[in-house]
Amino acid sequence: MADTHAMPDGRRTAPLVAAAVVLALASVLVIIGLIGAWRGDGLVESQSWEAGSMSVAFGSGELEDGALVITGTQQNVAVVRVPMQPFDAGAYVYADLEFENAGRHVSVMLTWNGPSPERSVELIHTGVWGGLVRLDRAAAWNGEITRLELVAGGADPVGVRLKRLTLSGHGATQSMRHAVTETTRVFNRAASISAIDFSDGRRPRHLQLAPLAVAVSAFAWLWFVVLGRLFGRAPAPLLPMLGGFLLIGWLLLDLRWQWELSVHTARVWDDYAGQPWLQRYRAMGNGDIAEFLFEAREHLPEKPAWVVFSGDAFRTTRRGPHFLYPHSAVGGGARPGKLQPGDFVILFRRPNPRFDSANGALRWEDGASAPARLIWRNDAGGVYEVTE
Amino acid sequence: MGLLMAVALPWLAGSALLAAAATRSDRYNVWVIAGYGLPLGLLITVFALRVSSAVLSGFSFAVIAGLLLLVALVAVVVCLRQRQRVMPSVPRIQKVDWLVVVLLAVIVYRFGHLVVGAAVQPLVGADTWWFWASKARVWYETGYLAPFVPYAQWIVTDHAGTMVYADPKPGYPALVPLSKTWIALAMGRWDEALTNAMWPALFAALLFAFYGQLRLVAGQRYSMLLTALLAGIPLLNMNVFGAGLADLFVAVGFGLAAMALYQAARSGDRWQWWLFGIGVLLCAWAKLIGLLLVLCLVPGVALVLLPRRIWWWLMGLGVAMIMAVAVTFVISGIEWLGMTADYLKLSFHGETVLPFFRRIFVEEGWHLLWYGFLLGVVAALWRRSMDQAAVAVGLSLVCAFAFLAFVFTSTIFATRGGQDAVPRHLLHLAPAALFLSAVIWSRLLGGAAKLGVQRGTAY
Numbered sequence: 059m060a061d062t063h064a065m066p067d068g069r070r071t072a073p074l075v076a077a078a079v080v081l082a083l084a085s086v087l088v089i090i091g092l093i094g095a096w097r098g099d100g101l102v103e104s105q106s107w108e109a110g111s112m113s114v115a116f117g118s119g120e121l122e123d124g125a126l127v128i129t130g131t132q133q134n135v136a137v138v139r140v141p142m143q144p145f146d147a148g149a150y151v152y153a154d155l156e157f158e159n160a161g162r163h164v165s166v167m168l169t170w171n172g173p174s175p176e177r178s179v180e181l182i183h184t185g186v187w188g189g190l191v192r193l194d195r196a197a198a199w200n201g202e203i204t205r206l207e208l209v210a211g212g213a214d215p216v217g218v219r220l221k222r223l224t225l226s227g228h229g230a231t232q233s234m235r236h237a238v239t240e241t242t243r244v245f246n247r248a249a250s251i252s253a254i255d256f257s258d259g260r261r262p263r264h265l266q267l268a269p270l271a272v273a274v275s276a277f278a279w280l281w282f283v284v285l286g287r288l289f290g291r292a293p294a295p296l297l298p299m300l301g302g303f304l305l306i307g308w309l310l311l312d313l314r315w316q317w318e319l320s321v322h323t324a325r326v327w328d329d330y331a332g333q334p335w336l337q338r339y340r341a342m343g344n345g346d347i348a349e350f351l352f353e354a355r356e357h358l359p360e361k362p363a364w365v366v367f368s369g370d371a372f373r374t375t376r377r378g379p380h381f382l383y384p385h386s387a388v389g390g391g392a393r394p395g396k397l398q399p400g401d402f403v404i405l406f407r408r409p410n411p412r413f414d415s416a417n418g419a420l421r422w423e424d425g426a427s428a429p430a431r432l433i434w435r436n437d438a439g440g441v442y443e444v445t446e
Numbered sequence: 447m448g449l450l451m452a453v454a455l456p457w458l459a460g461s462a463l464l465a466a467a468a469t470r471s472d473r474y475n476v477w478v479i480a481g482y483g484l485p486l487g488l489l490i491t492v493f494a495l496r497v498s499s500a501v502l503s504g505f506s507f508a509v510i511a512g513l514l515l516l517v518a519l520v521a522v523v524v525c526l527r528q529r530q531r532v533m534p535s536v537p538r539i540q541k542v543d544w545l546v547v548v549l550l551a552v553i554v555y556r557f558g559h560l561v562v563g564a565a566v567q568p569l570v571g572a573d574t575w576w577f578w579a580s581k582a583r584v585w586y587e588t589g590y591l592a593p594f595v596p597y598a599q600w601i602v603t604d605h606a607g608t609m610v611y612a613d614p615k616p617g618y619p620a621l622v623p624l625s626k627t628w629i630a631l632a633m634g635r636w637d638e639a640l641t642n643a644m645w646p647a648l649f650a651a652l653l654f655a656f657y658g659q660l661r662l663v664a665g666q667r668y669s670m671l672l673t674a675l676l677a678g679i680p681l682l683n684m685n686v687f688g689a690g691l692a693d694l695f696v697a698v699g700f701g702l703a704a705m706a707l708y709q710a711a712r713s714g715d716r717w718q719w720w721l722f723g724i725g726v727l728l729c730a731w732a733k734l735i736g737l738l739l740v741l742c743l744v745p746g747v748a749l750v751l752l753p754r755r756i757w758w759w760l761m762g763l764g765v766a767m768i769m770a771v772a773v774t775f776v777i778s779g780i781e782w783l784g785m786t787a788d789y790l791k792l793s794f795h796g797e798t799v800l801p802f803f804r805r806i807f808v809e810e811g812w813h814l815l816w817y818g819f820l821l822g823v824v825a826a827l828w829r830r831s832m833d834q835a836a837v838a839v840g841l842s843l844v845c846a847f848a849f850l851a852f853v854f855t856s857t858i859f860a861t862r863g864g865q866d867a868v869p870r871h872l873l874h875l876a877p878a879a880l881f882l883s884a885v886i887w888s889r890l891l892g893g894a895a896k897l898g899v900q901r902g903t904a905y
Contacts, residue, residue, distance in 0.1 A: 268807070268808070268813060269807060272817045297825060300821070304814055304817065304821070311813045311814065315811070320559060326563055327562055330568070342570075344568070380575045380583075384587030386600075386612070
């Protein structure tokens with residue numbers, strides 16, 4: 059490394075640096091274009107649809123883009139039908155929704171035309187960045203899923219405009235992996251928000267900014283060396299110069315990240331600061347279960363009780379106990395063999411088991427039953443106490 | 447007020463203790479003391495909570511707060527008695543460096559954003575709901591360390607008897623939940639956002655420690671610039687903004703330990719070895735991965751402490767022991783840390799290697815951390831400019847990195863879904879990697895990075 063030369067005159071070096079950076083940007087853009095032309099469908103395995111300049115407002119019923127069909131079905135709800143290619147390893151599909159004025163929570167539900175919709179889809183997570191959806195592994199692999207239907211609505215849906223929907227498939231094998239996947243996804247989505255799109259005229263592609271900045275830095279360094287030799291200028295110390303280019307790249311990324319963070323912080327402040335907790339849970343997409351359990355726990359004894367909570371999905375079942383502490387609450391499937399007299403069973407949006415009021419029992423579809431009495435019930439579910 | 451006390455008391459007690467213990471050290475400054483003071487105070491607090499639960503049959507905020515105050519007072523008295531030697535003088539501003547001021551403003555501005563996220567949001571991420579906040583909430587509400595058991599055991603427990611609780615990870619260490627419980631006790635109420643106050647506080651402590659340790663080997667501008675870079679790593683930011691996961695504790699612990707290891711290796715300073723111990727305890731006590739990462743520090747420590755002539759023999763012996771344990775683990779089918787060889791599905795998956803590196807260098811929000819790290823290490827090796835201290839920290843990082851690479855290419859986690867966890871595990875190494883990058887680059891850059899470096903009480 060020839061980095062022992064004396065530092066050149068800054069007035070002579072600055073034009074070289076500027077020219078090197080411009081040439082480096084051009085070089086990287088050319089290379090990206092060549093890679094895109096060679097690979098054809100982008101650098102990350104994903105499918106993406108853009109609504110384009112004619113953005114879609116929920117509830118408007120407008121149709122956009124030949125590939126992304128959006129039909130309004132009722133006020134504050136939009137249905138998005140997406141022609142979907144089978145993913146190569148698709149146990150999970152992330153539906154990343156990008157909104158023009160994001161930050162408002164939008165609840166998302168997805169269904170598709172697979173062979174068995176009830177079996178094939180489960181909504182794992184929704185949030186301000188989109189939804190995480192688990193698709194049936196076999197159906198995805200066999201290419202049976204060819205269309206997704208996305209139903210979206212929100213607290214302030216009129217003000218939310220869908221800009222882009224990206225679906226990306228990831229393989230996973232175990233249900234407990236959901237936790238890791240969900241947590242990581244939420245964090246990564248925010249952390250890797252510094253993404254940039256390049257379009258070769260066919261489909262948007264996602265290339266993270268970090269390797270792009272490194273590539274530009276490296277090319278700038280190379281161009282700087284070449285130009286220095288061509289024009290006979292005294293070369294600057296090479297290693298510090300490369301470090302300097304990297305530092306500039308880092309700081310530019312950081313500037314963008316700070317901007318994203320500032321925007322996001324402002325939205326978080328608007329949505330959560332000073333709000334009652336129920337409102338905060340609503341803003342985060344857990345309002346339904348929070349509202350139900352805040353009411354349900356009013357009907358539990360004051361002294362900590364043993365509670366089995368079953369929700370309508372993995373997400374709600376796992377999150378339910380959080381709203382019930384300090385009762386000894388667990389989230390799981392309530393079954394007669396797992397219940398003891400005096401236990402409380404809370405069911406949220408579950409058709410199974412049903413409460414047989416005539417015989418005073420919880421009755422499962424497979425015929426099993428447990429003697430119980432109804433404590434409280436509303437449209438979303440109920441609280442029961444096992445009696446024997 | 448309660449919230450402020452919950453953070454300030456451990457910080458004060460830990461910092462005062464460290465200042466009092468720094469009698470024979472010249473490898474310290476006020477930033478190092480402040481940076482390691484909070485983790486030390488937190489460890490003391492959590493230990494006291496455990497003792498309080500066992501001995502007093504319940505948590506007593508007043509007793510523990512009084513204890514922390516007493517520790518702080520005694521330490522301050524000790525400091526005052528040795529004022530000339532120990533107490534760092536108040537920084538004297540001789541000349542305002544505009545670049546340092548701007549960088550400091552950037553750090554403070556960003557920190558303000560992170561505090562907002564941590565202070566007003568409900569819990570983010572599934573793990574926080576399922577097993578970090580669950581224990582904290584239950585322990586606060588019950589007032590003692592109520593036992594957590596696996597779900598299967600919860601079912602068969604006699605529900606007419608003693609109350610037990612269940613969550614998906616009943617055996618996880620208590621440090622993180624108890625840090626939340628402590629804050630709830632101080633506030634006298636449960637607030638699932640504000641009880642995460644220890645996350646921004648620990649982040650601030652990390653920045654103090656990073657700046658302080660770097661300041662001992664580099665100039666003021668350079669140290670502040672690198673601290674600003676650390677403060678801006680997006681994944682680190684998001685672990686504060688959406689506080690509640692234990693990964694920040696592990697990252698801070700490993701980073702503190704690695705930085706202290708570097709200083710101890712450079713100078714043999716005993717005080718820095720104490721700081722190393724604080725980092726190790728924080729890392730190992732936060733969660734299981736922290737314990738495993740701490741083991742990765744052993745080769746670096748051995749390199750520093752053991753004579754060169756026996757080092758290779760001991761390293762060989764260590765590798766042989768690891769191999770023997772691994773073979774026993776695989777053949778016998780015994781369970782260790784809740785895992786068996788069958789569960790881990792040990793076999794190398796070559797197709798996962800590239801996606802693993804793509805996670806690090808392409809897809810995740812690290813800014814240019816790993817590129818700068820890689821380039822710095824390669825350049826330093828090329829120019830043979832790494833001293834033994836840097837080699838020791840580098841060796842520990844290589845071991846930790848190799849361990850993670852093994853996990854994500856050769857176990858049950860070697861799937862695309864499993865590799866979603868790569869970033870948050872690499873986050874644990876990020877502060878240490880940036881510190882090593884900083885010291886390597888400071889040597890590569892020579893005088894430019896060393897302007898204003900001071901020994902002893904440097905700022």
